[in-house]
Amino acid sequence: MKAIGLDIGTTTVSGAVVDTDSRQALTVRTVPNESFIKTSHKWERIQDAGQIVSTAKSVLDELTGLYPDVQSIGLTGQMHGIVYVDREGRGVSPLYTWQDGRGNLPGSDKKTLSDSLKDRGLQASSGYGLVTHLYNCQNSLVPDGSASFCTIGDYFGMKLTGRKTPLVHVSNGASLGCFDCETGDFKRDKLRELGIDLRLLPEISREFCKLGTYQGIPVMTAIGDNQASFLGSVGMQEDTALVNMGTGGQISLLSNQYFDAPGIEARPLTTGKYLLVGSSLCGGRAYAVLERFFRSYVSAAGGEGTPQYDVMARLAEAKTVEEDSMKVTTAFCGTRADPGERGAISNISEDNFTPEGLVTGVLTGMAQELYDLYDVIHKGTGIKAGHLVASGNGLRKNPALQRIFCRIFEADLTPAPYREEAACGAAVGGLFL
Numbered sequence: 037m038k039a040i041g042l043d044i045g046t047t048t049v050s051g052a053v054v055d056t057d058s059r060q061a062l063t064v065r066t067v068p069n070e071s072f073i074k075t076s077h078k079w080e081r082i083q084d085a086g087q088i089v090s091t092a093k094s095v096l097d098e099l100t101g102l103y104p105d106v107q108s109i110g111l112t113g114q115m116h117g118i119v120y121v122d123r124e125g126r127g128v129s130p131l132y133t134w135q136d137g138r139g140n141l142p143g144s145d146k147k148t149l150s151d152s153l154k155d156r157g158l159q160a161s162s163g164y165g166l167v168t169h170l171y172n173c174q175n176s177l178v179p180d181g182s183a184s185f186c187t188i189g190d191y192f193g194m195k196l197t198g199r200k201t202p203l204v205h206v207s208n209g210a211s212l213g214c215f216d217c218e219t220g221d222f223k224r225d226k227l228r229e230l231g232i233d234l235r236l237l238p239e240i241s242r243e244f245c246k247l248g249t250y251q252g253i254p255v256m257t258a259i260g261d262n263q264a265s266f267l268g269s270v271g272m273q274e275d276t277a278l279v280n281m282g283t284g285g286q287i288s289l290l291s292n293q294y295f296d297a298p299g300i301e302a303r304p305l306t307t308g309k310y311l312l313v314g315s316s317l318c319g320g321r322a323y324a325v326l327e328r329f330f331r332s333y334v335s336a337a338g339g340e341g342t343p344q345y346d347v348m349a350r351l352a353e354a355k356t357v358e359e360d361s362m363k364v365t366t367a368f369c370g371t372r373a374d375p376g377e378r379g380a381i382s383n384i385s386e387d388n389f390t391p392e393g394l395v396t397g398v399l400t401g402m403a404q405e406l407y408d409l410y411d412v413i414h415k416g417t418g419i420k421a422g423h424l425v426a427s428g429n430g431l432r433k434n435p436a437l438q439r440i441f442c443r444i445f446e447a448d449l450t451p452a453p454y455r456e457e458a459a460c461g462a463a464v465g466g467l468f469l
Contacts (some may be wrong), residue, residue, distance in 0.1 A: 037060070038106045040099050041268075043261060043456060043464030044092055044113030044188050045069060046083075046133060046283060051095040052459040053103050056467060058439060063102060064456050065095050071129055081163075082130040085119045088188060089195050096196075100251055109196070109255045110462035112264035113189035115211035119167035120182040120319045121137025121191065123198035128179040131188050131384075132168045135283075139167035140375055149174075153214070158226055159296070160213030161372055167213055168423075170230060187211070189258030196255050202238040206304045207260035209240045217304050218294050244469035258467055260289060261458045262313060263305050268461025269425045269469050270448070270453035272309075277421035278452075279406055281430035285319030287406045287413075288312070295417050298373045299409055306469045312417070314409025315372055317393075319402065319428030322366035322379075323348075326398045341463030348395050352436035355392035357400060358442070362388045364397035366405055371395060396436070403440045410445070424449040427457050 037057060043050045050066040068232050069091060071083040100106060116134035139150040139162025149171055153160045160167045160194050169185060172178045186194075186202035194202060214223050220242045224234055228362050247255045259267075266288050273290065280286040288311045295312055296302045302310045318325075327344050335341035363383040370377045381397070413419060424447050431437055432451055442449050454460035 037387070038103055038104070039108045039110060039463040039466070040096065040106050041110045041112065041264070041459040041465075042087060042092055042096055042192070043264065043459035043460065043462060044111075044192060045261070045458070046114050046135070047074060047096055049088070050456040050459040051090050051092075051099050052454070052456050052463055053099055053106065054460050054463040056464055059453070059464065061319065061454050061456070061460055063099065064459070065098060066456060067091060067095060071131075075097065079141060081133045081135040081137065083133055083189060085127045085129070085131045085188065088131065089192055092192055093196075096250075100253070101145050103314070106253055108463075108466060109250060109253050110264075110445050110465050111189045111193050111256065112261045112462040113192070113258060115187060115260045115262065116164050116213075117188060117207060118185040118212065119188060119191045120185045121202065122181040123183045123192070123200065125194050125198070127191060128181050131163070134163040135358055136163050136168055138171045139163065141171075141438045146277045148375075156226060156230075158161065158214045158223060159301070162375070164211070164213030166227070166232075169236075170232060173232065182236065184238050185238050187258065190238070193255055193258050194246045196250040199248055203241055203245075203247060203257060205244065205257040205259050206240055206242045208258055210304050211260055217302050217310065218287060220304065234461040243306075244306070244465060251278055256466060258328050259462060259469070260308070262303060262460035263311060264458040264465060265427060265452075266290070266311055266461065267465050268454050268457035268459075271425050272468055276423045276425060277410065277422055277445075277447075278425050278427060279449075280428040280433065281320045281402065281426075281437070282428035283321065285406055285430075286315035287314050287410050289410075289413055289419055289421060291417060293417060297412050297416055299371060300412055300416075308387060312413045312419070314406065316366070316402070316405040317369040317371060317411070318366055318379075320428065321399055322368055322402050322441060323430060323434075325368055326395065333367070349394045349434070349436065351392040352434075355396040357396060357440070358388075360385065361386060361400070362393045362397040364401040366398060366401035376430035399434070399437045400444070403437065403444050416445065421445060423447055425452050425454040426450070
């Protein structure tokens with residue numbers, strides 16, 4: 037049996053054809069997602085939903101043309117963000133992405149909307165769909181004609197199948213925030229108290245089910261990209277952590293129990309199963325920030341402002357981590373628990389303040405952020421990560437960072453079996469869910 041998986045990411049759109057018997061990716065396609073819309077607000081991060089659908093559909097059509105015998109289409113994509121739709125299922129807004137910052141804007145009481153929700157016992161960070169929606173409600177920004185909203189993966193499924201109303205898998209529903217993962221539904225009473233019209237909330241499905249068909253091929257409900265990546269990389273293995281280093285950083289562990297704590301989310305996977313997830317907001321961008329620093333110095337010194345990653349790799353290979361090493365905290369973009377937190381460099385001496393020390397310090401800081409989140413999970417649940425599976429180019433392409441992860445976690449590490457693990461996970465999701 038062959039299945040197609042589509043992954044609508046923030047910067048790329050990927051498609052994969054997977055042989056579900058051998059679990060081999062037969063063909064993978066990745067194209068840029070060049071849909072960001074310029075805006076006058078620095079905090080606003082929106083994308084053209086119609087352009088995204090067109091791009092994703094072109095990838096899908098190429099794959100169905102190459103493999104006309106595919107038997108199912110699985111969908112995934114960036115979580116948290118929302119698109120508003122009207123009663124006919126037409127998009128009436130851009131995609132408000134997970135990077136959108138309106139939830140961190142101070143209100144008249146000097147508090148951010150995210151903080152105000154947390155005071156009410158609601159788990160929702162800026163960029164989460166219900167934070168975005170509540171801000172839009174309070175500032176008269178909800179588009180005229182809006183009848184509901186959903187993630188971009190759900191919206192793409194609607195456009196493929198002709199559905200007029202979104203059907204959102206619990207994995208995507210929970211990503212919108214203000215959600216009770218144990219009951220599998222939004223915290224409706226609290227949302228009503230906030231003045232949200234509950235009729236706009238999308239329908240939630242706890243099962244992985246069929247939305248409709250496209251070219252006669254069944255199209256399945258979209259699942260969260262984190263869940264899809266886990267299924268494509270780890271499957272349903274316990275005691276194995278998926279560590280991702282891309283635009284952000286993330287560690288995910290399968291659990292039979294619900295558990296959350298500051299910085300940790302319990303994301304529903306299927307009935308009685310959760311992914312316990314900790315995210316570092318800067319993640320792989322911390323390394324990119326360092327590269328930009330080195331490149332700007334080279335330019336200032338009269339050299340060519342060319343990428344410095346190869347030089348940084350050589351520096352990292354030449355440096356071993358020592359007890360008296362420079363310590364770098366890489367929370368350059370804050371943390372989920374404290375968006376105002378910032379990075380720091382400490383334990384600097386005249387001997388360790390070197391370019392190679394700084395490169396190694398940043399790499400260690402990136403791994404340490406995820407280890408600290410794992411430690412919260414381990415102490416709260418007893419789950420131990422005896423093995424690491426690595427995904428994301430920030431980790432796949434950096435042997436020095438891989439060694440640092442192994443040292444800090446005291447565990448072995450292998451790369452995820454698929455290059456586009458979320459797309460492949462979406463394709464094979466039906467085998468697990």
